[in-house]
Amino acid sequence: MTGDWGGLRTELRDIGIDWELTYQQQFQQNYRGGLQTHNGHRLSGTYDWVLRLDFEKIGLMPDAGFYFKAKGGYSDGINPHKVGASSYANVNSDVGGDKAIYVNKWWFWKKFADKKIELRLGVLELNKDLFDVSPYANHEDRDFLNRLSIRNPTIPLGTGMGAFVKIEPVDWFYFQSAAIDTQARKYRTQFDTAFHDEAWYTGLWEMGVTPKWSSAKGPMPGNLRVGWWYNPTFREVFKDTMKGLRKPEYRGDDVGFYLGADQLIWKENDDPKDKQGLGWYGRYGCAHGDINKISDYWATGLSYTGLLPGRDKDVFAFGVSQAIPSGQYRREKKPEACRETVYEWFYKCYVTPWFIVSPDLQVVVDPGGTKSGRDAIVGGVRIQLIF
Numbered sequence: 001m002t003g004d005w006g007g008l009r010t011e012l013r014d015i016g017i018d019w020e021l022t023y024q025q026q027f028q029q030n031y032r033g034g035l036q037t038h039n040g041h042r043l044s045g046t047y048d049w050v051l052r053l054d055f056e057k058i059g060l061m062p063d064a065g066f067y068f069k070a071k072g073g074y075s076d077g078i079n080p081h082k083v084g085a086s087s088y089a090n091v092n093s094d095v096g097g098d099k100a101i102y103v104n105k106w107w108f109w110k111k112f113a114d115k116k117i118e119l120r121l122g123v124l125e126l127n128k129d130l131f132d133v134s135p136y137a138n139h140e141d142r143d144f145l146n147r148l149s150i151r152n153p154t155i156p157l158g159t160g161m162g163a164f165v166k167i168e169p170v171d172w173f174y175f176q177s178a179a180i181d182t183q184a185r186k187y188r189t190q191f192d193t194a195f196h197d198e199a200w201y202t203g204l205w206e207m208g209v210t211p212k213w214s215s216a217k218g219p220m221p222g223n224l225r226v227g228w229w230y231n232p233t234f235r236e237v238f239k240d241t242m243k244g245l246r247k248p249e250y251r252g253d254d255v256g257f258y259l260g261a262d263q264l265i266w267k268e269n270d271d272p273k274d275k276q277g278l279g280w281y282g283r284y285g286c287a288h289g290d291i292n293k294i295s296d297y298w299a300t301g302l303s304y305t306g307l308l309p310g311r312d313k314d315v316f317a318f319g320v321s322q323a324i325p326s327g328q329y330r331r332e333k334k335p336e337a338c339r340e341t342v343y344e345w346f347y348k349c350y351v352t353p354w355f356i357v358s359p360d361l362q363v364v365v366d367p368g369g370t371k372s373g374r375d376a377i378v379g380g381v382r383i384q385l386i387f
Helices: 005-014 079-083 327-332
Strands: 017-032 041-054 064-074 099-112 117-125 159-170 173-181 201-209 220-231 254-267 277-287 294-305 315-325 340-352 355-365 376-386
Touching: 005 017, 099 159, 315 327
Parallel strands: none
Antiparallel strands: 017 041, 017 376, 041 064, 064 099, 099 117, 117 159, 159 173, 173 201, 201 220, 220 254, 254 277, 277 294, 294 315, 315 340, 340 355, 355 376
């Protein structure tokens, strides 16, 4: 929106300094079901300020740099008081309450061995940036808005201080791993828990192949990945304590696994730089049911770039996702618990390169993951400004 500042922005990038400011505005309304539809609308918004430093261009270090992101926003949206979906299926994954500004994440990065190995150290966000990343369903600012559409709730994804390494020996295979502070708390420096109290770290490992299938209109990229994780946190085992007559049990050292796949399945033309076409994605996750409310999760959907003539960058997408409660949780703690399912559609319209409007429609079946939840229909629009 603000242009090149008379060439200054380009000059800064040439010497290794780049920044970006974006603002996201959402309007949503609960049209049917949920907790209530009376005054069932809300405005909410967030901003993101990103700074990127390229140490090689600055003259400090080859193949290295620094990333910093600050955020702020207002409102917690309609989910808590109007819809009643679980935190896993929040109808607006971008909201975070009234926060003027806070540091979201930062890290130092360095690449080795002809850029085949990448290391990151700092406050890392495991989802969106690093693990189970999908080009079609990954970020609430660019893709689907409901959290269940873009995030696997069986994986202990989060943000915290830690380390990440990725090894990519060939252009079609990678292996990566990360460890972050399990006790990290949002809106804090992360130093207070990373270097104090118990040395608990959540570990994630992922490996995948990124084939490019041949077609009459050129290569069609895809991604197949498998991952597993470890969480040391001690949590209560789901067991009926008979109103205190039986002592509660606790267990840590939890593990689980997940699968993911993305594939461009149809391409409009043979231009290798053109992204128009139809893509598919799928996800699955599994966790132990004795201490995890959600033991299984799956999601799938389609995303079409350039569906309408003359709108080559616009995106139309549909996805369905489901969180399945564990059998032990239902038997021992909450018999009325049931599957929570989300159907979501959105259309991302590039009015200009810096002004993006995205109407969004969601159907949440059994919001809150309970049989008593009334199926909700939520509609709205997301606006993004890129400065």
